[in-house]
Amino acid sequence: MNFLSKRLSRSVIVVCCFTLAALAQTSAYKGPRTADGKPDLNGIWQAINTADWDISAHASEGPHIASEGAQGAEPGGIGVVEGGPIPYLPEALKIKAQNYRKRSTDDPEIKCYMPGVPRAVYQPFPFQIVQGTKMIMISYEFAAASRQVYIGAAPDGDESWMGTSAGHWEGDTLVIDVTKMIDQTWFDRAGDFHSDALHVTERYRPLSADAIWYEATITDPKVFSRPWKMSMPLYRHLEPHPRLMEFRCAEYIEELMYGQYRKKPNP
């Protein structure tokens, strides 16, 4: 094959791949790529929304603890759930309502428990992606939670707080199947919940060098009548030298959890 025809065939391949990619995701990513040709997601990201308070549309609300005043109040939000109310099964809807009533004491976030997926993505804390070829490490500031995302099959294991993550690339979109999450995490402070049958399919579709369109499809036949989806943009931290700080909240819940066992109770 001479040089020209080599070039031609390569451009045919490139064109056809771009067409497929365009069909699959309706936008062609033009940002930086890693040495192995994937969109470069390395860096620090954060959602800017109020989904951690309530993934559904909600007006603002006063504080649970009066002394916290405006600082403890809940900001409103247009919601991140696509297409109407979350399709709870009738029994599950009752549990959700009960969770909502007891949310100021029962949300596992209060005890600094690892938030699970997708909540870790939209808590009001940044997270960091380190993108290897065979594994993508995601480190979350809240509770030092983390995920080892396998590219390809993930090894078998028991259930855990952050689940088992098996990723693959569909064009320029990183798709991660998250399974084996325990039933002890909530989706938000409003008591939205799931069972141990939860299966989350995450899609990270880069819009530019600095923004990702994030989707999480929630499948859990014990709790919901059909799969449903959350979606939101994630934004890159652009300040010079961004880094995660530590939020080792296990330290901040000691008074709540163990204060009763102090020799001299705190004033």
Next chain:
Amino acid sequence: MRYRTFFAQAIIVSMAATASPGQTPAKSKSPANDPRTPDGQPDLQGIWNTMTVTPMERPRDLAGKEFFASEAEAAAYGKASSDKSKAGIDNGIGSYNEVFYEFGATTVKTRRTSFITDPPDGRVPPLTPAAQARWQKEQQIRRRRPEGPEDRSTSEQCLVFRTAVPPMTPWAYNSNYRIVQSKNQVAIYIEMVHDVRVIPLDGRPHLPPDVHLYLGDSVGHWEGNTLVVDTTNLSGKTGFYGADENLHVVERFSRMDGDTLLYQFTVDDPTAFTKPWKGELTMSAAAGPIYEYACNEGNYALPGILRGARADDKAEAEAAAKKAK
């Protein structure tokens, strides 16, 4: 009940994670053959385990002996140490049993008799008088009947383990690491407890000196095939041989052979140690995988210890009242 189940799971999965350290990828012949990442950087990625019988400080009965003379001598010492550790484990009530502990049965691969390489006696240099006083006070608090959660170590509080804090040294179990690299970042995932040190390679400065983090602030760069990581802004709260928040650690990660990393560190803390010191250990390739070690989520030990202390308080008070009658 549920909670107990979760803690049991955390134990089981973390045991599984370390079932077979030492299963290895192909050996590299020489540094020139060392694997590279797609970015052309030395590839240190994989799962690494630091379990060993070799201690930080050279045992007194090995004074003057920097290395074991042969593989056979090192192996014999490893087995003897392992047997001794096992004999010391109380398999009844009180702590973990023999299945849980992983002290290992081998020395570091360099056949050194201590991690510490400098001073040549293999011992931590003397503390400054102020650090000595602080250390003794900390030890007194640790040994007394706990008055609150702060009296216990950062590991019992599920805050941070010594396996994660630079210089990273082995724990009694789960001394597992996974390294993932990208062009400008190296991530070190530490099993205890699902911590990730992300080391930037972009030449940035350290955080302002008055900011202190349990894992400190690490910045890195490559020197040939060696990853050099400089860490300051540490907390001084993790009980590292009397070090305080002025601790400055430099770590060097390099390939010793296809299935071993050499991990070297220097420790400098002028307000704690009377002189800087150095050490090294080896990290062995392990098959993994590493599972999530949920610690805070299943921490029954800490409230158990504190409740026990309060029960002792009560019993003591009752005994005293009885005596007074």
